[in-house]
Amino acid sequence: MANLISNLSNEQKQHLCALLGDVELTLLYKASVHGYQASAFHQRCDRQGPTLLVAYNYSGYVFGGYTSVDYTQSGQHITDDKAFLFNVTDGGNPITIKVNSGRNARLDDSGGPNFGQQLFFCYNNQESIYYQAIRQGSFSLNTTTLYGNDTQLSECEVYKVTQAVSQVEDKSWRNVLWNEKQKQELMKSIKNYKPLDTSVNRIRILTIGPVGAGKSSFFNSINSIFMGRMTSKAMAGSSGTSLTTQFRTYPVKDGREGKPLPFVLCDTMGLEEQSGAGLDIEDISSILQGLIPDRYQFNPVAAFHPNEQKASRSASLQERIHCVVYIIDATKISLMSSKLEEKLAAIRKKVNSLGVPQIILMTKVDEACPLVEEDLQKVYVSSYIKTKVQEVSSRLGVPVSCVLPVKNYSQELELNLSCDVLLLTALQQMLNYAEDYLDDFDAI
Template sequence: MEVVSWIPWSNSEVQTFLCLVGQERIHRDLDGATRNEKTFREISQLLAAHGYQRTSRQCRDKLKKMKSDYRTIKENRKRSGPNSLKHWKWFEQMDAIYGKRPVSIKMESGLDSTTAVLDPMMDNKCFPSCDGFSTTSHKMADSGAAGCGVLVNGSDSKPAAAAMHANDLNLTQCEVYQVVVTPKETTKIENPWRTLTWNPEKRTELMDTIKAYKPTVSSVPQTRVLLIGPVGAGKSSFFNSINSVFRGHVTSQAIAGSSSTSLTTQFRTYSVKAGREGKPLPIILCDTMGLEESKGAGLDVDDISSILEGHMPNRYQFNPSEPLHPDTSGYRKSPDLKEKIHCLSYILDATKVFVMPEKLAEKLKAIRQKANLLGVPQLVVLTKVDDSCPLVKENLTNIYRSVYIKEIMQEASTKLGMPLSCIVPVRNYVEELDLDLNSDVLLLSAVIQMLRFADNYFDEISDQLGNLQNKE
């Protein structure tokens, strides 16, 4: 039986809840959908990540109630003027979400919004604990000379204020500050923290570099990059996207789409051609079944070892209840170096990094250990950055200016125990028919990183071979 807590919602909890509900993708998922249980489950998980325990049902009921209150107050306001709304502190935030006004405008638009933001702080004697927000204070009116700020919490701040002003607390001048809460999703870093040039020349340069790439070990004509990650993370779409860039139009050779279990059920090694009749590129992308959190479901960790070591044949049908073993038909007993994996890419959905189930994170760690033992370099490709951040959706070149994307990348780096330099974001082709320059540049940059990482693998191999030859 479901155990439900009936503790009333705190202000900071509602604040966090509204941040989540107001996120563009969640808002879109909820908007007009009749079956939105999955989205409420996600909201419940996100709340849990912020330390609030609410079931998906409680989230649904809360939103229903708040929407009904919002409609009633809005109607009242229409009838009796704006004063009727002053008692409901969430009006401005609800209006930003459901009144079709951007959040940032709402937050800066006047005293009511300031009150809405300050209320939870007053109640909790601290800033709201919603990690999705950054808080800044903006001076609204300046009396011209140095003076005192408004005491947000008079009694608590008195001793410090007295000490700062030599016990003279007579108010002679007043500066009023408005606390503006800007969702991190819309906060920009002034200078991009990674530099990338977004023009056709750069795209051509990246494509030429990939075409001209040659593994440093002569027995390996093509570098093999393995794509693994949770169900629906965008593994197949990543191959499709890279293939599209080199084909010159959007293609979808690998089956991609949404499903609760993995749509990809076979191990596939995909060559990418430079154009329809072109030569195969020096890279092979290996697509796999999605990882699932529960044991015995999705791609098996032992199967990953088999792939890394080159035992698994192309088109092998995954069987989560029975991993590949030496007696399985097609099993490669003594794979060559060219059949092994030279770089392992974890494909992670950026919208889910903060709510990654513990068991899945553990599985990824176990895989990482195996790959480390085999000396396979690893990196993370973060997909769906467009769905994660409105700034990025609006313009992909904001990718390294978005505070939120940086935080997701940092979280991915922590979760997998990898440096931030091993995390690259991409936006796959999913719905469009034509290529887009900025998407191409980001996708190609990810491939370049994969090739650089594979080079590390080949360097190690060359060193080992060199040592062996020296010994002989």
């Protein structure tokens, strides 16, 4: 096993580790060495825990699948909601295809590895794959995109996937008080906040980020904290395209019958890589200047144009955006494409030109690091999270102090103290930055 040499490039390995979190990959099986027979595969890969299959074809595609459930030749259909197919071919954007909800991930038989009984590797003990089209199958895939319809394999490898031993810093790299008193003090400070400029009643905070990063979930999480229960006012979930299609302004109240709090969270369409899709950069400029009304329906192929009456005057300071927050998924930082990075850079340039302060919320930190998943209070002693904060700081060109790790509520049914403290600390920082903006604006 020690003599096995992986065919994965450093870029491909980086992409795969980003998909799987903080993991280590150990090469178990290499078809060119051990043979393409199903028996050879099972001899080396059965009962090894989570595994990653990587296939290479003669067209240069690098693709495969992940399963978190052991191979055991049980003959059973396997349910595995963590299973997915992928393509990490160099030079292209990584592709992931999750198993469809309620569908079996694979059949655990004595044959070669398969995913959803749709995609078979080392088919019939040969150097090939076979795809069986199934209506409403386990995976919704396009064979042209996944492997270029080239079914002849040049290599097939299987890796054992183990969670890396999370490195712990000698001391916390940020100081946070994880107790109920701190939560209550943060909530009191936010509730009692009054903008410096008396013409501004509430701070307007704009959230921007890629599809699925957690913009709408952030609002739902903040709203849940102040309502004292789980809420789902903004549409949130997982989708390949933005679930938010309108510009929405979400005020938050202090409890069900309470007064409105001194901030408004503004939600936008998610950013997408391709042109003509997702949020238009020119729309962002109009939002920042307070020209776009609530519930405006975005048009990805045409930017907003204010009517003549609106265009003839400048929006008031109250209508403008006072702080911009970028929502970035911690599990996908290393997978961020150059096109998306360029879009974010163009947006930051536009925001900078208007002098609006900017913060990055790094979401899904629990999914990115097993140590943090086990205990959210370890977020600031995790070396892995620290490296991710530094990475997003470097890639987006913002100071490390402006990158704040958080966990949104997604599947929880009850509030969590640690989660609340992180979210409220981030919100307090947004209000602090907005205050600086108002101060500078008044000085002009």
